[in-house]
Amino acid sequence: HLTILMLAAGFRTEYVPDAIAATVVPDRLVPYLRQQLRWARSTFRDTALALPLLPRLDFYITLDILGQNLLPLLLGVSILTALAQIALTSELPWPTVLIIASMTMVRCSLAAFRARQLRFLAFALHKPISMFLLLPVKVYALCT
Numbered sequence: 729h730l731t732i733l734m735l736a737a738g739f740r741t742e743y744v745p746d747a748i749a750a751t752v753v754p755d756r757l758v759p760y761l762r763q764q765l766r767w768a769r770s771t772f773r774d775t776a777l778a779l780p781l782l783p784r785l786d787f788y789i790t791l792d793i794l795g796q797n798l799l800p801l802l803l804g805v806s807i808l809t810a811l812a813q814i815a816l817t818s819e820l821p822w823p824t825v826l827i828i829a830s831m832t833m834v835r836c837s838l839a840a841f842r843a844r845q846l847r848f849l850a851f852a853l854h855k856p857i858s859m860f861l862l863l864p865v866k867v868y869a870l871c872t
Contacts, residue, residue: 729770732778735785745843764862768869771796788842795835800866803828807859828855 731741754760775797782790810824832855840848 729774729777732774732781735781736777741789743842745845761861761865764865765869768862768866769872772870788838791838799831799835800863802831803859804863804867807863828859 734741754763775793778785778793782793785793806824806828810821813819813821813824832852833849836849836851839851840846
């Protein structure tokens with residue numbers, strides 16, 4: 729939110745690979761999901777604030793803002809489509825699985841390229857948590 733306010737005021741931001749940030753992460757599931765709900769609501773609200781700024785922003789920042797909002801939507805549609813196919817045909821929808829895996833690797837690869845650190849590729853291991861825990865939280869955040 730602060731970054732968007734600074735950009736709206738005409739200031740520039742810059743990625744600093746040596747920067748260190750810390751946050752408190754709950755160690756139990758329900759408090760963690762509540763935190764993620766707050767963060768998801770903030771992301772949607774801040775995206776609405778950032779839309780007029782998108783033409784002036786760095787390409788990577790624009791891509792990240794759009795990705796944070798569009799990729800969960802596409803992921804949700806993919807999962808619903810896969811579940812429908814499983815229910816109707818009793819077959820695992822391999823094309824959908826491959827598309828989800830490809831989307832994950834593209835996003836992780838962009839982050840790794842931008843940060844020039846291969847460790848960002850390991851973020852792909854987060855996808856099952858994202859699909860089955862955080863995606864429903866994001867849908868709820870968007871609806872509320």
